[in-house]
Amino acid sequence: MSIVLSVLDLAPIAKGESVRSSIAASVALAQQAEASGYRRVWYAEHHNMPRIASSATSVLIAHVGAHTSTIRLGAGGVMLPNHAPLTIAEQFGTLEAMYPGRIDLGLGRAPGSDQNTMYALRRDPSSSDRFPEDVLELQGYLTGESRVPGVQAVPGRDSQVPLYILGSSMFGAHLAAQLGLPYAFASHFAPQALEAAVAAYRREFRPSAQLEAPYVVAGVNVIAADTTEEAHEHHVAMRRSMAVGLFGGGQDLSDVEADVLLRRGAGTHVDQMFTYAAIGTADQVGPYLRAFADRVGADELITAHQAPTTEARLRSVELAAEAMATARV
Structure with missing residues (x-):
């Protein structure tokens, strides 16, 4: 079986290096991945981490997109409870308009930060409870079927940016299966539930307009x-x-x-x-x-x-x- 190979770039800031050099390294990494035949490069949203430079994920994607030609680029992922779904739809709709057919949007519900940073982000501590509803609202903006009367994402409307559910627990597996979306498991840092989560996802998967079979x-x-x-x-x-x-x-x-x-x-x-x-x-x-x-x-x-x-x-x-x-x- 042919296995698709992709890259998660954590945009590390090496000891003695700067954010600027980290961003330059991310460009070089994406160019190498493109030349080597990888499918996509994803960047993860983290905040208040001195050695990670990928907090402004959509901005980094836009920069790397300008220095690559074919490789897919995306978030792996955006921590949706930190944001309004409309804002993310507009950001990734803009990216899709800039780089047609090359943009992915992976979604997670973790804070990507500590408690003090959650406050600094003005995040409601209960916002993760609304994650399934927020995913559907975001999906509506991107497919041109807004769930909010009179509100459309511009850019973003009918951009069809593909969504991925990210997770490291059973919650994400059940949700991805229920919504018929691809499921990405963070086994590179949280391996404990990998096999159980993948089994549940495949068992419970329901086909959707985006995806016919589990991925x-x-x-x-x-x-x-x-x-x-x-x-x-x-x-x-x-x-x-x-x-x-x-x-x-x-x-x-x-x-x-x-x-x-x-x-x-x-x-x-x-x-x-x-x-x-x-x-x-x-x-x-x-x-x-x-x-x-x-x-x-x-x-x-x-x-x-x-x-x-x-x-x-x-x-x-x-x-x-x-x-x-x-x-x-």
Whole structure:
């Protein structure tokens, strides 16, 4: 079975680098993914995270779109409870008008932030309870069948931007199945419910105007390098980086201090996030990815390339594509 390969770009701000250099790296990554035959690149909405530059997702998509030609671009995802559905319909309708046939819209219901940031976003703590209704309202704007009398998304009306439901729990699986939408599981950082959620989604799926049969996208970490030793060095570096990013309180910690965090409990959390990770050379990464896709019944893999430098991430993207073209399990 042919497996579609895509990229989740977390737009990392590497130690000693700037937001500007991170955005330039995202452009280079999308260009490499396009050249290597990936289907799409997605960007995730995060807020108040010192090492992630993808908070203004639609703006980043617009910039990358201007520097690429064919690859699909989208949100993986927009945290819809942070926004009015009409605003998102207008933003992504604008993107679709700029880059016809290249825009996706993945939707999540998590805050993408902490409690104080939720306040700063003026988010109602109960807004996630309205997520299913907000998805339908947004869908109405994009299909030209508004659920709000007298209100249309301009741009956005009848743009038919495809929606994806993102999730890391059973909630998203049930909702995606009920609405007949593709389902993307965040197994690159929250792997626990992956197989149960995918099984429920496929079992409960109802065909819709957008989708006739269930379609599963599964996230997986990738660290591909020219040698096994180099790949494992990158893994060590990324464990430190993730520990500092998640538990370092915004501080710029040394490798020694990061290792202390890992030993004091951060390592358990970080290693859980790496439950599904293809690490090694192309000969090692390719079979892992194919086996992972077969195991969970994924139609598409969205790969999060975890490497400490832009050059290493670009090489990982290139090697993983080559590996999937030749791998045999």
